[in-house]
Amino acid sequence: MAPVTTAGKEMHALVERLYPLCRSITGDGVRATLDIVGEYIPLQVREVPTGTQVLDWTVPQEWNIREAYIDDPAGNRVVDFAESSLHVLGYSVPVSATMPLAELRAHLHTLPDHPSWVPYRTSYYKPEWGFCLAQETLDALPDGEYEVRVDSTLADGHLTYAEHVVPGQVTDEVLVSCHVCHPSLANDNLAGIAVATFLARALAEQKPYYTYRFLFAPGTIGAITWLARNAERIERVKHGLVLACAGDSGRLTYKQSRRGDAEIDRVMRHVLAASERPHHVTEFTPYGYDERQFCSPGFDLGVGSLSRTPYAGYPEYHTSADNLDFVSPEAMADTLAVCREAFAVLDRNRRYVNLSPYGEPQLGRRGLYDSLGGRSDAKQAQMAMLWVLSLSEGEHSLLDVAERSGLPFGTVVAAADALCGAGLIEA
């Protein structure tokens, strides 16, 4: 794994700032999150009214919460939203009541197998109220009358998401997406937000070929809303990557697009293999994060998903154990590095046409041998030129050349640049 870079530390600091906020698929927690991200990169924040029809869905009411607690018969506050945003069932309707423990139990969610952890639960589309707590807290509750209060509102409002665009040389786009709807969960939410943010910063330092669009949106309904509102833009989205679970200590996992042979799939496989990192490439499944929406058959975009340990693949998933200790600066720096490597390849993966395809052109006369430095580098550079000439008939990309020749992608790019400069090939 990469050493702790400055970016790694900065990403972890960002995660720490975002961690306490109570995010959901709508509401002020999302807005506060986007405000903080907006300190790092400029964001266009979009507000979409409740009731807006988006594809097969409708934007729901906006949920906000001020406080939520349970007081035991002795008046002790045994569960308190102020301590952790996980303690309340997401989208809980308001409640203010006194009831015996037996009745309260139906609204309490625990993890018996992990008695000290608090689960993460929501009920977006069915009106419910509830609390999440540790099994050991529940076990210690005495019988008696409990006071429960959820001071929330569920009312017409907006769904909030944000975009950030790094303009490129062409209007064809690469979409990078992460979800911003999970409350105090570090890996399954915040690490992806942090890596996306610093990836955007890194891309802005160069003038990329593609235009890179970053989407910070609540899962499912957010992606669906963006798709519904960007019908005319979709065909410009040539490649994409969903970032999630980007900060744990596990090996990298790339989940391929539904197409399986999209260019992003080939690029990610190549970069992961070439990097010699331990990693795992999996087939597409119609479950997981927002690749489900981007890869739905009507869109079928070339969008894959990059995680470390994937969705539901670790016991801490959707529990209070997915906390600030569960993600590390090193892991986020490593995820960021792979994204940068992949986009560097994607950005340079052109197809060229050999303008002198009959026999080999005489490279020596054009100084294409002389210009080379060290001996073995020179040999590789020369082979790369011969390979680019051989495979440049408009069908093979530089990645094809790199994979067929076994040469590093960067060496192939340098050869293409030299041949382009000599007028022997053109894009």
Place this chain on the structure above:
Amino acid sequence: MAPVTTAGKEMHALVERLYPLCRSITGDGVRATLDIVGEYIPLQVREVPTGTQVLDWTVPQEWNIREAYIDDPAGNRVVDFAESSLHVLGYSVPVSATMPLAELRAHLHTLPDHPSWVPYRTSYYKPEWGFCLAQETLDALPDGEYEVRVDSTLADGHLTYAEHVVPGQVTDEVLVSCHVCHPSLANDNLAGIAVATFLARALAEQKPYYTYRFLFAPGTIGAITWLARNAERIERVKHGLVLACAGDSGRLTYKQSRRGDAEIDRVMRHVLAASERPHHVTEFTPYGYDERQFCSPGFDLGVGSLSRTPYAGYPEYHTSADNLDFVSPEAMADTLAVCREAFAVLDRNRRYVNLSPYGEPQLGRRGLYDSLGGRSDAKQAQMAMLWVLSLSEGEHSLLDVAERSGLPFGTVVAAADALCGAGLIEA
């Protein structure tokens, strides 16, 4: 292997009734066989006159035999057709003569490696007479004059075959074929007849999607005759299966069609793999049973062949040891069960179109989550719906969905039915 079902016992009983008859490619033995099968399922019996041109062939003269024997010099009957139909060379011309053993030997067929077994031999297209006997019988024959007699007729008549049709919802057909031209051989003939008969009965109990046509015909010339007389029907035959050697104790063998990727090939491979039965899938070869004719390049039908131990793969093949003990109720019941499973898959293997292909449709609002029962079943059912939605663009069949998702075919069918009912997909 499946337990002995009632059908297994009934199939073995049918084999026992058919066993003594002297079948050949024409003649009364075939008619008697079809009469008995006709007690189980209604048959349309066809009689095609000698001399009829059928594709590259001509229907031969009809052969019938009353008796055949060899008497030794002492007048003992040492070989007798009345004991087994195998004792006479199939299509033997009549003979009535006395001759020394030395001369007789040229007409005697044995199996030196299996001295107690009687071989099965024929000479359909070259006029010959002969007897088949055990090597140990031959070895015991004293020198001297023998009386030989074959009371057969070879004369203009008919070739006989039969059809049985199970009507379906569509006129597209599945052809199930077995040969009825072998005399007292249990596995290589009768087991296939029995399985085909009971398969037809089982299919009649449901209203299948396809129309299933069962063909009981002599090998080669019978299939060729059917093909010649059904030119206009051939294009309706979408799938087919030749049944042979269907009752021995060996593992199942599926021989693929010449196309190798016909739907029946995929279905059989899937069903055999999913059933976890030991089995073997082999490539097409232009030899074997009547798949040779159905898969000839001019027709190239999607017809495979299902056997247990395949053609010529067991020492008892084409000998008196392929007898009633060589086939078992259990094995025939197992072959029947696999056929039924395969046709159940084939019959439901539709392609659907997702009517809501942009993003995921909101399943919850349609009650497609609530309607589910147990927890892990529910999860599989939900995944199956997502997979069907993801792959329903008119190209992928439900079998494709099952194979790509790893879900059971039945679960995928249930998901398709639920989605169809909700108006989310259509066939």
Place this chain on the structure above:
Amino acid sequence: MAPVTTAGKEMHALVERLYPLCRSITGDGVRATLDIVGEYIPLQVREVPTGTQVLDWTVPQEWNIREAYIDDPAGNRVVDFAESSLHVLGYSVPVSATMPLAELRAHLHTLPDHPSWVPYRTSYYKPEWGFCLAQETLDALPDGEYEVRVDSTLADGHLTYAEHVVPGQVTDEVLVSCHVCHPSLANDNLAGIAVATFLARALAEQKPYYTYRFLFAPGTIGAITWLARNAERIERVKHGLVLACAGDSGRLTYKQSRRGDAEIDRVMRHVLAASERPHHVTEFTPYGYDERQFCSPGFDLGVGSLSRTPYAGYPEYHTSADNLDFVSPEAMADTLAVCREAFAVLDRNRRYVNLSPYGEPQLGRRGLYDSLGGRSDAKQAQMAMLWVLSLSEGEHSLLDVAERSGLPFGTVVAAADALCGAGLIEA
């Protein structure tokens, strides 16, 4: 490996005659080489003037050399071109000078890792002079003034190459090419010339289907010149083979064409596998011998390359150790035998159309079973006929039939001949 055939001995004798000559990409050494080859097979010798534009290249000045030596301070001749053509840098410009050893060293080429071997070096396109010698010779040189002399000319003249054509039944061509530009190097030059020469003689003894064109030309510039001057012929070149490093003791190596699935690639893979020789099949790379030119993307011919130990794969490569002992009659005879086997397959690899594709034709009535000899041969011959009938729909070649059936190619050819004779298939 094959026993030493007469051809093996004759090929080695030819190599011995050619060995002393000083070949280069132009000049009298090439002409003398072609004169000798011309004693074995008639050659059309082509002379192309200096300055002729050939594709991206220009025919260079012609280089000839009479003598070249270094005399030490005591007047001893320590390096002498008369002893070996390797001693002078190829295309050395003339020099006649006296200089101290320190100054001379910049013009001396050795192999420190093989101190007794003389390297092979050239400088075709950059004017230089130089000598090649053993490291141990260099180490023994005393300080002092040396007399150096290269009596060469570099002047307008011609590039020389030769062709030999074995006419076939069709004008479609098979191109066999070898390079003739290396001086006293036995494997990397002369063995290929010898095998090509004797292959031409062998083909002339039969009337082949294809027209076989043999090209004896200097590497790179020679192939490019031929391509430039035969633009109208290129499309007739259906297959080709570059022969190089054809005489060492290593296993055979076939390097596939750029297309990778050209018919010559399939034929060579089949023949090498069927022969059970140890061998190696490699992917195309745009480096090596003149397959670089024939397979350049504008031409993309189906031309592979056959070697024993390939280019640069042995330490003796491009050194004085690639001498007459490094190549053997046995190895050259073996390479020749494989070429003959491959061209026998290529020459008979037709596609046929089954004229009786509906069901099997009745082979017995046409005597196609009776005509067969021994029992197991007969069975193979019968299977081969069924396979040819099954796959003859105009798409599959006899090699396809052989590979799919697992039958020997010769058996398949015999079956096709028999079926052709009976009017059942046609080419």
